[in-house]
Amino acid sequence: MPREVSTVVPPRSRQVLSRGAPVLRTAPVLAVLVCHDGAQWLRLALSALRHSTPRPRHIIAVDTGSSDETATVLAAAAQGADRILDGVITLDRDTGFSDAVHAAVDHAVQRWGDPGGWIWLLHDDSAPDPECLATLLLAAEMSPSAGVLGPLAVEWQDPRLVIEAGLSTDASGHRQTGIGPSEVDWNALGRTADDGRRFEQSTEVLAVSSAGMLIRREVWERLGGFDRAIPMMREDIDFGWRVNRAGQVVLCVPAARIRHVRAAARDLRGVDARSVVGPSPRAIDRAHGLRTFLVNCSTLSFLIGVPRLATLCLLRALGFAMQRRLAESQAELRAVGYLLGGGARLRAARAARSATAGRGSVRGLFTSRLTRFRNAVRGVLSTMVRRRVAADAALGRLPDPGVVWTPPEAGQAPRIPLGPDGLPAGALGRPKRAGLRRPSDAIAVPVAVPDDVPGGLRPSPRPRPSPVPRDGSGPEPAGDLMLVHVNRGAVLRQIALSPPLLLVLGLIALAVVVNSARWGNDLAGGRLLPVGDLGQTWADYVATWHGVAGGTAAPAPAALAVVGTLGALFAPLGGPPAAVAFLFLADLPLAGLAAYVATRRAPVRRWVRALLALGYALLPPATAAVAQGRLDVVVVHVLLPLVVSGIASLLVRRRTSAGGRAWLSTAAGTALGIAVIGAFAPLVHLVIVVVALAGFVLVPGNGTRRGAALFLLVLMPLALLLPWPAVVIQHPAVVLHGVGTLIENQAASVTELLTLHAGGPGAWPYVGGAIVLAVLAGLLIRPHRSALPGLAFALLGVLAVALVRVVAATPLGATEPAHGWAGAPMLIVGWGLLWAMLGLCRTDPTAARSPLARPAAVVGVLILAALVANAMIPGREGPLREGGGMALPNTVVHELADTRRSVLVSATDGPVRQIAARAPRFGDDDYAPTPAAPLRLADLDADLRAADSPTVRSAVVRAAAGGVLFVVPPDRVAGEQLRRLAGELVADAPETSDGRPVLRLQPAAGSAALLSPELARAAVTGGEPPTRLDAGGVVPVDAAPPSVAVRVSDGPQGRLLVVAAEEEPGWQATVDGKQAAIVRAWGHLVAIVIPTREAEVRIEQPTALRSVLLLTQGAVVLFILLTAIPGRREDD
Structure with a gap:
């Protein structure tokens, strides 16, 4: 008996009636609704079918063994006078989508003979608009060559967002939709897209989604329907490709709309269909994507594509595994096994397609590599814009009116297409191939719009379609969308003028000026000895015994491993010497960028963050550290903000309580940074551990993740540094002196210390006091508790400075106690003060503008100008230079390497060095010598400088017996005296690079x-x-x-x-x-x-x-590196 249908006439039907055509109550269409555990969406899908105008002639539902309420809902919809379904077919739970559609079509033919000339496919998680079917049929009538048509797919919960406008694929088998991130449906918003991207004109595409796909039954029967070897996922692209090859047209009709959840692709329900690949949706999608390309491409592409795609999948699997995206990595591996293991049945599938292929072509319907690259760039820009708008909205600031779309009444009505342009694609024969649309230049950013925003910037008050039922039965409605026009020129201008870019470029220019006398990749001088090449650095680190100070079996300093790792990255440019030179020469931009990135979560405007980062980069202890060759302080300068930011982010409750593994990568990366700092500056490492422990005690929070994060922060750096921590414990002086050669430190007065001047060349005294006064003034003018963490951190730095100032300790290889240099702990003070200033500069949208804001900005600029001058003038001084320090002549170096004997180097401002088989280099002063070696070497050096011949001759033969072949006196006067008093026991050798004499010891001896x-x-x-x-x-x-x-x-x-x-x-x-x-x-x-x-x-x-410790350390380093790699952001 005929079914009752609604008599409500849709607008499009009224337009047809105005031309004298009758309104169709039903259409010769067989609708197939495939269901699988989709009860939560099924009722709305059935309601959409009920309100469809016209209705399909027959509607058959296929239930593939659903375990929820799907069967009950379908049974109710197939009974009664107002039933919507003409029948329900129940299949096994492991039945795929393709088999389900085949079963429904075969059943309809057997039951009705001619169920209609069209087949309309629907998913249980899709809901077509009431006019969707009518629009598709009208487009098909206007385009006789169309064999498959599909609607525009929009988001289920927010129909204003478009998710698909036709489908395509690329040469790697990836699914392409042509839709950019957060692309909007302008018709749903009631606005005019002035960029020509409004979804109106039908477009020829490679395929359309099976959700809402309308197929001529003749085409379906001629091509054999969906490929049963593809139970689900990619069956639509494969079928569309074959339709195009058969000479038919596949059209995307954007005037027709369908809401789609994409439940399987989004892991909202499991996959139970039989598949050779397995139950993983990612693996099925990836494997079927590869098969779709390989079975439909040309013979040449097939022959090249099999090894190419297999290699690509293996590389992608490795990359995903490194990012801990194990599901994607496993999907790639399963896809390779599917292709190469015979499960894809490629040759049989290609033979079947050759039998049905016509003269059609798919040229122009693929997504090229250039298009993918262009879309990727556009996606990056869109992501930047979204985050920028969201951050500005959080600060109470919205984009300028020029980049926000205006209400429709402010613009002109869109031009109505006339002539041939007004006809659908395919109406005049096969249309020009356009493929997928380019993503729109506008993106939507969900933001909370403040009440006091001007009317021109608020969302349009015009009525618009509700994304959910208005009776409150549906989910919460989506928030307001801020529509931002992504103009490439405007975005490039914003990037070019963005505070971080200007900060980095400015600091690079300043670094070029400051280091103009130091340019080179082999810096030395001051506290930096010449750095060995890559092989020498790693050989020194892994060696069990070291020929330093007469020989020692103490572990090598962990700083050598860090330098060696960086040197491996800089191998094409010169290895470890180039890496160390880069750290010194690029200290300013690296530290400034690190400080800017470390403050990314602070609710502070970007230009304020950039100015504070500039102040941190120009701290006087940092410029002095570069001038004096203090690598330990330079490393602290670069890493300190990032490490402190990582600890702070882990202390915030949401970072360790939210789902996902973002906390793990943050904790691992922070632990790695702490380990690197500990390798160079153990005192700073100790302060950071105290900060972490105190923070985890004082900041409220609970959960196992906080404990795991604390474990990683405190214990994992020690494991990374093994066995170096044992040396630090046995020789506490390393904590105060850090890593580097010993030089005589110029002590700074208390006043200079209070103004952030640590002493020595490279900085003016008292300049840093301006930062201290600025923070104090800020606390008096605008006190805020957000400054307390920074002040507490600065206080810890003050205590560390006092410790270095008060306690004198005997450095490794020395014989007398000495005070350390206060530069590293002073950087803690400086960053703490700037952190406090950051808290004082927090943006409060509800607060009125302070009358002191402009004078404060002027004072801040003057302080920064003083810091710039401090870096440019005294920062150019100092002993660090290209080829600086002492270098032995090549003949001496070669003879030392051949004989494996030692060179004894006297020094006026450092320890006496006895180095075996080579010249002194970076790290030699950081080995723990035997207890008696420093005093013995000091006595030997004193005897060699003695004024009486017997003492000098005795010292010469004792040195020779200890393996010494060459002696380098501190100056020419001492060399002349040694040569005169030692007599025939010494002979001249070529001088060093700095003009110091070199004497060869003649007594018979050897290593x-x-x-x-x-x-x-x-x-x-x-x-x-x-x-x-x-x-x-x-x-x-x-x-x-x-x-x-x-x-x-x-x-x-x-x-x-x-x-x-x-x-x-x-x-x-x-x-x-x-x-x-x-x-x-x-x-x-x-x-x-x-x-x-x-x-x-x-x-x-x-x-x-030593081998066991190295293997353990290597395993820990590998674990922490893989763990520190951030995975995909949860909001992506």
């Missing part, structure tokens, strides 16, 4: 030597080596520590094998594989008694423990 019984007795009983060159009794051995292996022949009893290495625990000796006792020779060297018979003798330092 390992065999002593006669007479000399052996003297060596072990406290005697001294003979001072005559012809004394004999010493046979140099071609071996060097830490692993000495020699075979000795028969000889007299009492011989001794002496190794030029400081005797310390850990040395092991064997004679013919049996353990032998280590004895001490010449008071400090490693030695072993040689038997009278022929034997194989070995002396070595074990490496097993």
